[in-house]
Amino acid sequence: MSETTDAYARFLLGNYAPPALTLVRGEGSYVFDNTGRRYLDFCSGIAVNALGHAHPRWLAAVNAQAATLAHSSNLFRNEKQAELARTLAELVEAGGSGAGRLLFCNSGAEANEALLKLARLHGKKKAGAEGVAYKVLVAENAFHGRTFGAMSATPQEKIQKGFRPMLDGFEAAPLNDLAAFERRIGADTAAVLVEAIQGESGLSVATPEFLRGLRALCDKHDALLLFDEVQSGIGRTGKFLAFQHSGVRADAFSLAKGLGGGFPIGAIWVAQEHAGLFTPGSHGTTFGGNPLACAAALAVLGVVRDESLLEKIAVRSAVWRAELGAVVARFPAQARAVRGVGYLSGVEFCAETPPFAAALREAGLLVVPAGGNVLRFLPPLTVSEPELAESVAILAHALGQKS
Template sequence: MIPALMPNYKRADLAFEQGEGVWLTATNGRRYLDFGAGIAVTSLGHAHPKLVKTIAEQAAKVMHVSNLYRVPQAEALAELLVQNTFADSVLFCNSGAEANEGMVKMIRRAQFENGHPERTSILCFDGAFHGRTLAMISATGNPAYQKGFGPVVEGFDHAPFNNTNTLREAITPHTAGIIVEPVQGESGIKPATREFMEGLRAVCDEYGLYLGFDEVQTGVGRTGKLFAHEWYGIRPDVISVAKGIGGGFPLGAVLATEELARHLTPGSHGTTFGGNPLACAAGVTVLEEILSPDFLEHVRTVGDAFGKMLEDVVSRSEGVFDNVRGLGLMRGLHCVPPVADVMQAVLDQGLLTVGAGDNVLRLVPPLIVTEAECREACERLLKAALSLKASAAQEKVS
């Protein structure tokens, strides 16, 4: 018999009943150090007092009214985002894939309204991950995600990531815009180079294209800036946001300049749940915390220290890990053994992590993590590595 939950996830036989800060307690009573954060989602950690209070108080008032009416909580969150970013206007939704869909529609609509209805194609990059809707698996371009779902959605082209030499030849008369992750997360924590990012902006300006950044995983403080594109000094036209913006409550957003946002007129796009009072109340609390004095400085300081600690882990891992990737609190360890084996060994040590492409172990703890907790995580990583090495040696002997 098939289980009540569809079998599309390969779940560990582990369930959690309580969390606090960067720790989770399983139903069997064991505590785990959480360096997965629900795949870079629980930005303020578990059971953050302010976020819990906000959600409880808002839930007791009104959770949902729909976008047929004004939503003051959405207006407040949009104002916060506009005041602290490049954007002039914000669209709220529920998830990263939905935010990316909204970004694509916005780019195409703006080109149409500006007299270029032929410009409908979006240039994406090899190794990207933009979500699992039918359009976004086409934008991602990975055959593994497309298998069995019929023809790919038209209008997505691909070029090599971090290669400025191939950019111009990838532009066609039908190109409307470019979408890129400042740090490719799912494919193995691969940051874009400054040269590449500057090249993207230059090409968009030259050809009249719109530049969109997928900041679903890199945004909301994850890399030590509010958004990762800030590290490059590049101004986007539009970005997609989700994951950490709700601190664990489902919330996504598209941030855009007026040049794009003004074309999303009534009836052109919509969502039932997006921007509802409960989600946006949570988002306001999360953003206020992240924008509070010293919060992002804490992420940068701890992230830099964590990077150095991971380099030490690599040097002492006896060849289990061979390099560290990423920035801020978005890090990856490239594994020599299969990453699935490493993840299990790390889990046995009471540390939660996330796998990524290119045989990388992803480490994305809550942004409130301390250097001491990072040090504890590294000790567990090293124990797991040496345990794997010892098991391999034992199997060789036997």
């Protein structure tokens, strides 16, 4: 047992299954373990390393900011937070989602907590003197995070087990079943919160008709339509935000993961008409939007823009997914389908996934388990065409060995 494995076993709480590898270094789309073995990294830190590892622009931005002003708190303005808010607001508007404002935090769960607080503020305004409309409708199999609010919004036994009672007011209906949402929405509903693509739960995609229907329901019942873009945002699906594929308008959405390219940062964007719900003192965080995190995020957004990554992802992912599909079709006894959208894609297998994940790892490719029998393939947004082709070859090799 290595010193690291030993320390994990003795000094870390046991909330994660023991990892298979110890990673020590990353370079572009590849990572290296402590034996020096190289892997094509389509785990990307679970959709975080948007620019791969050690991208020169990200490194330069983080190094320069760390040497200048790393943290200052929200008691003071900092130039990087201002620049990031402006950049994100402009990107969202350019994507057709209207004008809005930003709030920064440190993780996906924390961003979703801020969305839930926004919903509560809206619910108070909606109910007026009568109290508060506090119900939040979510989709079955959703994943919104592990903090109490986000966990209460995550209607999954494996997530909530051992922690009940949950916060009051959350109700789930099946994804893409508009009638079921319609039956539950009403005067007591503050918001509907959904992922346009359910990343953790087997890559189920919300249809554009369903999202348009939710928009109409929210308008009719004065409820906020909230999107969780923590995993699907920052271009991963070929649009800056996954819900933009449907053309619907969001009242607010959350971001995290890819935003910092490996530096922890989360955010919510709130449409201009609801931006007044948060007032001084109504929410806050010590670390949120610190200069170092914002400099990292600005580097990510700069590369996404300057290297036209959204356009590249849309084109390259279509080819890659077709190639993955061709491999899947060759092994019908083992693999069923390619799921997801863009670089938020995966393979649905016919049986439990751990043996396939292990076979892919053995063949030099790291992927991420999702719900059901699905493994997510999450390349960095900067992945090259030969690297995409390599992932297809490794999948074919691993399936060939197992058949």
